[in-house]
Structure formats: structure tokens, C-alpha cells
Amino acid sequence: MISSAIHLDSRLSCAAALVRQGSRLADVGTDHALLPAALVEGGVCPSAIASDIRPGPAERARMTVESTGLSGRIQVRLGGGLSVLSPGEADDIVIAGMGGENIASILEEAPWVKNERYHLILQPMSRPEILRRFLRENGFSLLREPAVRDGKRLYTVLLAVYDPAASVPGAPGEDVRDYVGKVDPSDREGVAYLKRQAGRLLKQAAGLELSERMAGREQAVRLRELAAAILSYMGGDADRR
Numbered sequence: 001m002i003s004s005a006i007h008l009d010s011r012l013s014c015a016a017a018l019v020r021q022g023s024r025l026a027d028v029g030t031d032h033a034l035l036p037a038a039l040v041e042g043g044v045c046p047s048a049i050a051s052d053i054r055p056g057p058a059e060r061a062r063m064t065v066e067s068t069g070l071s072g073r074i075q076v077r078l079g080g081g082l083s084v085l086s087p088g089e090a091d092d093i094v095i096a097g098m099g100g101e102n103i104a105s106i107l108e109e110a111p112w113v114k115n116e117r118y119h120l121i122l123q124p125m126s127r128p129e130i131l132r133r134f135l136r137e138n139g140f141s142l143l144r145e146p147a148v149r150d151g152k153r154l155y156t157v158l159l160a161v162y163d164p165a166a167s168v169p170g171a172p173g174e175d176v177r178d179y180v181g182k183v184d185p186s187d188r189e190g191v192a193y194l195k196r197q198a199g200r201l202l203k204q205a206a207g208l209e210l211s212e213r214m215a216g217r218e219q220a221v222r223l224r225e226l227a228a229a230i231l232s233y234m235g236g237d238a239d240r241r
Contacts (some may be wrong), residue, residue: 033061
């Protein structure tokens with residue numbers, strides 16, 4: 001629990017809960033800098049770097065930092081991805097509120113994050129399977145992945161660390177692990193999240209089955225197999241949960 005007057009929504013609260021006590025924080029795509037302000041003000045992080053690629057959000061971040069009296073402990077930087085950081089400047093790196101493919105691209109462009117010293121806290125708004133696939137194919141291990149509800153939508157927050165010995169890369173391409181990650185199938189929100197993942201795949205499969213192309217029908221079969229594997233991961237009949 002963060003002892004701060006700054007209100008975080010459920011997504012950011014979930015991300016904040018995964019940040020290590022005493023770590024130096026980097027918040028990429030910070031927007032209003034609410035997360036770093038809450039963590040520094042609450043005594044979790046001694047310092048933070050808040051960055052955004054857009055001048056408007058970066059200016060809003062500066063306003064938050066100044067209004068909370070944290071200018072001496074939070075730096076606001078304008079720039080894209082992890083280009084604003086030097087290796088070793090932060091311990092815990094948060095990248096939240098972007099598509100999974102965008103987060104994967106940001107990590108790919110910063111090979112220095114392939115170091116066990118960093119904890120990556122990643123919150124994809126869409127295409128989480130792309131991010132999970134990137135992580136497993138590049139030597140990262142998922143430590144935790146709580147599911148969180150934000151309004152009518154469900155998301156997960158991934159806690160990943162570089163650990164090639166513990167990671168299970170498997171074969172390239174689609175894998176059921178890319179859809180279930182480390183989501184807890186016994187958790188209420190985790191069950192709801194997994195059911196939506198399976199439902200999304202089944203909906204895509206239904207659309208592809210209308211295609212006259214053989215490739216589309218073959219992809220539909222694969223999507224139905226993935227959906228069935230998700231339900232199997234959940235323990236069979238998800239409706240009984």
C-alpha cells in the first residue's frame with residue numbers, strides 16, 4: 001500500500017504494487033507522471049525519471065512534479081521509449097498504457113535491458129500476446145501477471161526479468177503461453193480475463209471461417225485450438241468458476 005495522497009486508477013495501482021521498495025523508477029510514457037509522483041511521495045522510490053515522447057504530456061508531467069514539490073527527486077524527460085535513459089539509471093522500469101507490440105518494440109530497441117538487475121513492469125492495452133511472445137523468445141521470465149479490471153475492461157500487468165536459464169522460449173510462433181502468461185486461473189479477475197481471451201479468439205475464428213481462402217480457414221482452426229487450450233488451462237469448464 002502506497003502512503004500517498006495521489007490517486008491512481010486500478011491499472012496504475014496494480015503496476016505500483018509491483019515496484020520494489022527502494023528502487024529507482026523509470027516511467028516510460030508517463031503522461032501526467034502520477035505513478036512516479038505517488039511512488040516517490042509514498043516513500044517507495046527515492047527517485048524517478050518520468051518520460052514521454054509528446055511535449056504535451058511531458059509538460060503535464062512537469063506540472064504534476066512541481067505541484068507535489070518533487071522537482072528535486074523526479075526528472076521529466078522528453079523522448080521516445082528507453083532512448084531517454086542510460087543503462088543503470090533506473091532499477092524498475094514501467095511501460096504502461098501502450099499496445100503490446102509497441103512495448104515489445106521499445107524493449108527491442110534497448111538491448112541493455114537484458115540484464116537481471118532490471119525489473120520490467122509492463123501493462124499492454126492491446127495485443128498482450130505479442131509482448132509475451134517477445135519476452136519468451138528473448139530470454140525474459142515472467143514472475144507475476146495479476147489481472148486488473150478498469151471500468152468494463154480487463155488488463156494484466158506483467159512483471160518480467162531477464163533470466164534465460166529460467167525462461168521457456170519454446171518454438172517460435174503462436175503458443176498458448178502467449179495468451180495466458182502468468183495469469184492466475186484461480187483468481188476471479190484472472191478467470192474473467194482468460195475467458196475474454198478465449199472469446200476473442202473464437203470470434204476471430206468465426207470471422208475467418210467465412211473466408212473462401214484455405215489459409216483463412218486453417219488459421220480459424222488454429223485459433224479454436226488456442227481458445228480450447230486457454231479453457232483447458234483454466235481447468236475445463238470456466239463457467240463453473
